[in-house]
Amino acid sequence: MKANIIMNPHPMTLGPSDTVATAADRILKHHLRHLPVVDEQGRYLGTFSVYSLLKLTLPKAVLDKHGLDNVSFVTESVEDLAQRLGRRRDEPVKNWLNIHEVARPDTHAMEVMLLMLHGRTTSVPVVNKTNNRLEGIISFWDVLEKLLGENS
Amino acid sequence: MHGSSEAASAVLFGLNPMWVAAILFALTYVVVMTEKINRAIVSLLAAGLMIVLGILNQEAAIRGIDFNTIGLLIGMMLIVAITRQSGVFQFLAIWAAKKVDARPWGILVMISLVTAATSALLDNVTTVLLVAPVTLLITEELRINPYPYLFAMIFSSNIGGTATLIGDPPNIMIGSATGLTFNDFAYNLAPVVFVIMAATLIPIYFIWGRHLRATPEDRQRVMQFNEHEAITDRRLLKQCLLVIGLVIAGFVFARFLGLEAATVAMTGAALLLLLANFGHDAEHQSKHVLDAFNEVEWITIFFFVGLFIVVHGVDGTGLLKLLADKMLALTGGDLSATAMVILWSSAILSAIIDNIPFVATMIPLIKAMAPTFGGPEGLLPLWWALSLGACLGGNGTLIGASANLVVAGFAERAGQPIRFVQYTLMAFPIMLMSIAISMVYLYWRYL
Numbered sequence: 001m002k003a004n005i006i007m008n009p010h011p012m013t014l015g016p017s018d019t020v021a022t023a024a025d026r027i028l029k030h031h032l033r034h035l036p037v038v039d040e041q042g043r044y045l046g047t048f049s050v051y052s053l054l055k056l057t058l059p060k061a062v063l064d065k066h067g068l069d070n071v072s073f074v075t076e077s078v079e080d081l082a083q084r085l086g087r088r089r090d091e092p093v094k095n096w097l098n099i100h101e102v103a104r105p106d107t108h109a110m111e112v113m114l115l116m117l118h119g120r121t122t123s124v125p126v127v128n129k130t131n132n133r134l135e136g137i138i139s140f141w142d143v144l145e146k147l148l149g150e151n152s
Numbered sequence: 153m154h155g156s157s158e159a160a161s162a163v164l165f166g167l168n169p170m171w172v173a174a175i176l177f178a179l180t181y182v183v184v185m186t187e188k189i190n191r192a193i194v195s196l197l198a199a200g201l202m203i204v205l206g207i208l209n210q211e212a213a214i215r216g217i218d219f220n221t222i223g224l225l226i227g228m229m230l231i232v233a234i235t236r237q238s239g240v241f242q243f244l245a246i247w248a249a250k251k252v253d254a255r256p257w258g259i260l261v262m263i264s265l266v267t268a269a270t271s272a273l274l275d276n277v278t279t280v281l282l283v284a285p286v287t288l289l290i291t292e293e294l295r296i297n298p299y300p301y302l303f304a305m306i307f308s309s310n311i312g313g314t315a316t317l318i319g320d321p322p323n324i325m326i327g328s329a330t331g332l333t334f335n336d337f338a339y340n341l342a343p344v345v346f347v348i349m350a351a352t353l354i355p356i357y358f359i360w361g362r363h364l365r366a367t368p369e370d371r372q373r374v375m376q377f378n379e380h381e382a383i384t385d386r387r388l389l390k391q392c393l394l395v396i397g398l399v400i401a402g403f404v405f406a407r408f409l410g411l412e413a414a415t416v417a418m419t420g421a422a423l424l425l426l427l428a429n430f431g432h433d434a435e436h437q438s439k440h441v442l443d444a445f446n447e448v449e450w451i452t453i454f455f456f457v458g459l460f461i462v463v464h465g466v467d468g469t470g471l472l473k474l475l476a477d478k479m480l481a482l483t484g485g486d487l488s489a490t491a492m493v494i495l496w497s498s499a500i501l502s503a504i505i506d507n508i509p510f511v512a513t514m515i516p517l518i519k520a521m522a523p524t525f526g527g528p529e530g531l532l533p534l535w536w537a538l539s540l541g542a543c544l545g546g547n548g549t550l551i552g553a554s555a556n557l558v559v560a561g562f563a564e565r566a567g568q569p570i571r572f573v574q575y576t577l578m579a580f581p582i583m584l585m586s587i588a589i590s591m592v593y594l595y596w597r598y599l
Contacts, residue, residue, distance in 0.1 A: 061289035064565050068285045070239055073246060073381035
């Protein structure tokens with residue numbers, strides 16, 4: 001079985017200039033963890049996820065790759081974190097994308113599962129190799145349904 | 153001392169060894185400058201070619217490596233690698249910021265002083281790696297532009313490093329080559345470093361400092377930081393402070409104890425490794441010791457090794473003696489004029505090229521001047537001129553010192569990039585001011 005059989009071919013997507021507020025709204029309303037972001041031609045740009053929202057509540061200084069590994073001295077309250085997220089609500093999502101490893105439509109099922117395991121993600125975008133268009137998205141749930149459905 | 157006896161039996165193809173050495177040497181400089189090939193690869197390859205082409209033999213090459221510099225660098229890198237895990241540097245930065253009630257200009261001054269003091273005792277790159285993240289967190293909490301803080305951090309790391317034997321690689325090399333001690337450096341360079349640090353903050357205040365504002369609420373958030381929480385391991389912290397104390401005492405009394413700097417640093421590193429690993433099982437020990445060894449900047453170490461061989465090869469051909477004579481002819485053998493030429497040329501060159509190969513070249517060149525100025529004692533003002541020029545010159549451009557590039561990396565990722573031209577326009581004049589102060593100091597005290 002290949003990626004194009006397992007995937008959901010009509011995932012909910014975002015545009016690069018959609019705001020953080022719009023994305024947060026959809027994530028909360030539909031209980032989604034990952035929203036792929038595509039440009040006007042349908043090309044995959046990255047994924048806005050619940051982790052992007054977590055990052056938006058934190059100072060940039062603690063996200064830097066050489067940044068602080070211990071932040072126990074910072075005594076910010078939940079309100080402080082919420083305020084920071086609130087100040088960034090009108091930023092475009094394109095500043096906060098995660099670039100996940102992607103599957104191709106003909107990627108085999110086992111490789112898709114390894115991508116999920118190694119990337120510690122529950123969803124893998126399926127992207128066309130030649131034109132970089134997003135063909136669909138494979139969530140953990142799609143995989144489970146196929147696996148358990150075929151066994152039964 | 154070197155000369156023909158150290159050279160291999162025959163130079164390949166019968167070429168003039170001085171020319172071969174000069175070309176290899178110049179190529180090394182140029183390739184290192186272009187940054188297309190890793191500098192450790194360049195210097196090791198050039199060193200290999202020096203031997204293969206018969207400029208010097210392997211025995212002479214190994215004699216050319218200054219193991220005192222290498223040992224001191226590795227020892228201090230190991231001590232820092234372990235100490236940084238204790239969180240003491242974050243503690244210092246937060247403590248300093250709170251001492252001034254989280255007022256923006258006060259924080260800039262305090263962070264600069266912490267950076268300068270830390271750089272005087274540690275490697276500059278390590279210092280900024282430790283201080284920059286906390287500084288960025290503080291400016292973010294205060295919602296103010298981090299640019300002036302990072303600019304001041306670059307300057308204070310290079311200025312602070314000038315003050316001591318162990319603060320900056322040029323000083324380590326000069327100290328090692330001349331036998332000048334930790335105390336000699338502190339006694340002769342620290343006074344002018346204080347003046348230069350204070351003078352550097354003046355333009356920074358007028359350009360940025362007086363415009364910095366933060367709201368009381370934002371300042372309150374920084375005041376609520378609990379710096380004691382930054383200390384992650386109290387036992388380790390005590391061990392580190394003990395060993396650093398012993399190492400500094402070792403440097404101060406080095407002459408009295410008859411010890412070289414590398415012995416002090418490496419023994420200190422070994423002692424700290426022992427204390428930090430004592431009582432742990434073998435597997436844990438292997439992991440921790442390997443982690444510490446991995447933090448040593450091997451690229452820098454091997455760059456030094458290759459470079460020492462290349463410079464030793466060039467020195468053996470008499471080229472550097474020739475250049476020294478040319479320089480003396482230019483200055484008429486006058487000590488003041490020679491010191492000024494060394495001070496200003498090292499400053500301007502160090503702003504553009506890596507100061508490590510420059511200083512490695514200048515050391516034998518200055519040593520060759522000893523007869524003109526009445527022996528090694530007479531060279532003292534020239535060593536201070538070289539140190540001040542090479543260390544402070546690094547402030548002139550963004551590529552002048554490796555710490556500058558590390559800070560620029562932080563700025564870039566924080567979304568406040570430090571641009572090369574914009575930086576140079578501000579930094580070069582401030583650097584020239586520091587050299588002018590050094591010039592007055594050298595005249596007043598030595599010339």
